[in-house]
Amino acid sequence: MTLTDAPARVRRMAPAFDARIGGPLAFLVALAVVFGIAGNNFWTFANIRSVFFVAAILVIATLAQSTVVVTRNLDLSIGAVMAGSAYFALLLIDAHPGLGGLLLPMAICIGAVMGAINGFIVAFIGIPSLIATLGTLSLFRGLIYASADGRQISVGSVPDWLLSLVAARPFGIPVLVVVGIVAVVAVGVVFQRTGFGRNLFAVGSSVQASEFYGLPRRGTVLRAFILSGTLAGIAGTFLAGRAGTVTVDIASGYELQTLAAAVIGGASLLGGTGSALGAALGALILATIDNGLVQVGLSGYWQGFVQGCAIVLAVGFDVLLKRQFARRVERR
Amino acid sequence: MTAATDIRGARRWLPGGRAQRPYLGLPGWNTGLIVLIVVTTVWASMSSPAFLHSAQLFAAGQAVVVTAILALGLAMVVIVGEIDISLTSNLAFCTVLAGMAAAGGVPAALIIPIALLAGVLLGLLNGVLVAVYGMPSLAVTLGAMGAYQGAAYLVGGDNGYTQFPTAVQELGIGYVGPVPISLIAFGIIAVLFAVILTTTTVGRSMYVVGRAAEVVRRNGSSVIVTKLCAFGLGGLTAGVAALVFVGYYGSGSGSAASDSILLVVTAVALGGLDIYGGTGRISSVVLSLILIGVLQDGMGLLNVDTTVQTIVIGLLLIVSLSVSRLLAGTHGPLLPQFLRRSPPASTSSS
Numbered sequence: 001m002t003l004t005d006a007p008a009r010v011r012r013m014a015p016a017f018d019a020r021i022g023g024p025l026a027f028l029v030a031l032a033v034v035f036g037i038a039g040n041n042f043w044t045f046a047n048i049r050s051v052f053f054v055a056a057i058l059v060i061a062t063l064a065q066s067t068v069v070v071t072r073n074l075d076l077s078i079g080a081v082m083a084g085s086a087y088f089a090l091l092l093i094d095a096h097p098g099l100g101g102l103l104l105p106m107a108i109c110i111g112a113v114m115g116a117i118n119g120f121i122v123a124f125i126g127i128p129s130l131i132a133t134l135g136t137l138s139l140f141r142g143l144i145y146a147s148a149d150g151r152q153i154s155v156g157s158v159p160d161w162l163l164s165l166v167a168a169r170p171f172g173i174p175v176l177v178v179v180g181i182v183a184v185v186a187v188g189v190v191f192q193r194t195g196f197g198r199n200l201f202a203v204g205s206s207v208q209a210s211e212f213y214g215l216p217r218r219g220t221v222l223r224a225f226i227l228s229g230t231l232a233g234i235a236g237t238f239l240a241g242r243a244g245t246v247t248v249d250i251a252s253g254y255e256l257q258t259l260a261a262a263v264i265g266g267a268s269l270l271g272g273t274g275s276a277l278g279a280a281l282g283a284l285i286l287a288t289i290d291n292g293l294v295q296v297g298l299s300g301y302w303q304g305f306v307q308g309c310a311i312v313l314a315v316g317f318d319v320l321l322k323r324q325f326a327r328r329v330e331r332r
Numbered sequence: 333m334t335a336a337t338d339i340r341g342a343r344r345w346l347p348g349g350r351a352q353r354p355y356l357g358l359p360g361w362n363t364g365l366i367v368l369i370v371v372t373t374v375w376a377s378m379s380s381p382a383f384l385h386s387a388q389l390f391a392a393g394q395a396v397v398v399t400a401i402l403a404l405g406l407a408m409v410v411i412v413g414e415i416d417i418s419l420t421s422n423l424a425f426c427t428v429l430a431g432m433a434a435a436g437g438v439p440a441a442l443i444i445p446i447a448l449l450a451g452v453l454l455g456l457l458n459g460v461l462v463a464v465y466g467m468p469s470l471a472v473t474l475g476a477m478g479a480y481q482g483a484a485y486l487v488g489g490d491n492g493y494t495q496f497p498t499a500v501q502e503l504g505i506g507y508v509g510p511v512p513i514s515l516i517a518f519g520i521i522a523v524l525f526a527v528i529l530t531t532t533t534v535g536r537s538m539y540v541v542g543r544a545a546e547v548v549r550r551n552g553s554s555v556i557v558t559k560l561c562a563f564g565l566g567g568l569t570a571g572v573a574a575l576v577f578v579g580y581y582g583s584g585s586g587s588a589a590s591d592s593i594l595l596v597v598t599a600v601a602l603g604g605l606d607i608y609g610g611t612g613r614i615s616s617v618v619l620s621l622i623l624i625g626v627l628q629d630g631m632g633l634l635n636v637d638t639t640v641q642t643i644v645i646g647l648l649l650i651v652s653l654s655v656s657r658l659l660a661g662t663h664g665p666l667l668p669q670f671l672r673r674s675p676p677a678s679t680s681s682s
């Protein structure tokens with residue numbers, strides 16, 4: 001879609017693709033209305049703030065996942081990358097206490113390296129991302145376990161500045177939420193305003209077309225994984241800050257949560273679609289479901305069921321949009 | 333696909349010798365697996381005298397048989413070019429259903445078909461969404477994974493059910509002579525699936541659908557029926573594995589086997605199956621399962637930390653696939669031209 005050079009036609013097709021934001025947004029609003037009617041405390045400032053606070057880290061992690069999903073790949077190792085970047089950075093700080101202020105840059109670098117490993121295996125060796133990141137998931141997680149040396153909890157020394165930063169609420173708005181919003185805007189700019197972003201979508205839409213067009217397919221996928229690892233590093237650091245301690249199991253389960261959020265937010269696992277705003281909406285929807293079911297008084301058992309149905313609904317919606325789009329193309 | 337890949341693909345489809353049967357999977361893959369199994373067996377039996385005893389080996393087999401049965405089912409789905417990551421949740425739901433039936437006084441002779449039928453139906457539900465409505469299977473089964481497990485929790489609560497008739501549990505803990513019944517069940521399913529794949533029309537069309545669904549569709553054959561068969565057989569393995577699980581662990585709940593789906597996918601990938609469909613043999617999956625079983629058992633006997641086991645299996649997966657890719661030369665730009673087996677396909681999809 002990005003390769004079309006006729007702006008008029010693109011504009012005519014645009015409505016179908018705006019639905020990728022509109023759909024999740026409508027779903028989120030519907031959820032909020034239903035929970036607001038069914039539960040008394042959903043629409044309070046404190047509760048909405050807590051939804052956003054809980055969602056913030058998932059938003060950043062989903063942005064990391066989306067970056068890869070757009071290129072028609074996926075990253076099952078994202079939870080392990082989050083854990084690894086936070087864990088190894090904190091280990092370094094443990095050994096050299098003077099480096100405490102550099103926690104975030106170090107975590108980002110470690111995340112980027114892990115992302116680069118994934119990207120190299122996928123783009124240059126050619127192993128399908130599903131399997132490659134399944135392997136690196138075991139690998140990264142295993143390395144964390146191994147360096148923890150059997151201790152279940154280690155590195156309790158999350159720097160104080162991080163703890164107070166995560167807990168801080170200037171003007172009543174948690175810093176974490178601000179970080180999440182900044183990340184959404186930044187990734188949105190990368191997706192829509194840079195050549196690299198356009199390459200991501202082009203490669204995801206059609207590998208062959210983009211290669212005939214002369215786009216660097218392998219390099220783009222590699223860089224997508226590096227950007228993804230970078231974001232995962234940020235998410236991992238703040239998750240460590242929010243949790244206060246870093247266990248070896250930290251962030252496990254994020255691989256499927258982020259995939260779910262990305263899909264609910266309108267990204268297709270077949271590549272070529274997705275947006276930063278959609279990723280944020282997807283993560284918010286998951287957090288709203290979690291929060292709302294508790295507010296309504298339904299047991300936590302409904303959580304997985306409702307989330308699963310939401311995913312299938314989102315995928316069905318995506319298929320409908322694709323058919324509509326294909327019909328428009330045929331009609332021309 | 334460029335002309336180059338098309339020509340090569342066409343050549344590989346010509347009838348004739350072994351090299352012309354690409355659906356078998358990567359050339360030399362089974363040989364490689366057998367070599368690895370022999371090496372690990374020798375290593376394990378040399379470093380631990382307890383390893384090579386039939387009782388020990390059968391016990392080790394029982395420990396991985398749930399994963400192994402699911403891997404067979406996943407292999408069928410992967411061959412048609414789809415994936416079903418909800419198999420473990422399907423299993424969880426079947427265990428809870430069996431538990432509920434047992435609690436309701438349903439006789440054992442009925443519980444077994446109920447569990448199997450439930451597995452097949454849940455598999456088919458995924459299949460309908462994927463094959464009929466054209467949804468991507470990874471996303472659909474990601475949703476189904478949550479939904480089925482959630483349903484299992486809704487029905488069974490946190491603790492699930494722990495009372496099952498002995499006749500049902502026999503499948504998980506019973507023995508015929510020295511051989512556990514669960515391993516026999518695994519063997520029967522493996523043979524059954526291999527026969528389906530190699531001798532029946534449906535089995536043959538599974539490969540073709542996995543390779544080129546569009547071609548089959550335009551040819552007037554039914555992609556939908558073939559894919560439904562694969563998903564149904566996948567669901568059937570979830571039902572069987574649920575009965576084995578219930579017998580072996582004596583409980584059925586939403587958390588049953590919840591963390592083993594990644595190992596199931598690993599086993600299938602290590603079997604050399606193309607995750608995009610169209611190739612693979614049941615024998616490869618069985619060999620890869622044996623390799624994983626021997627590795628885990630051997631390392632367990634040596635008190636190797638489970639974390640190291642995780643690293644080893646992750647590395648094994650990546651290294652084995654990397655080596656095969658580099659040797660096959662279709663994807664790797666890293667290997668010098670003269671070392672590649674066939675000319676590189678410049679635009680093969682990643």
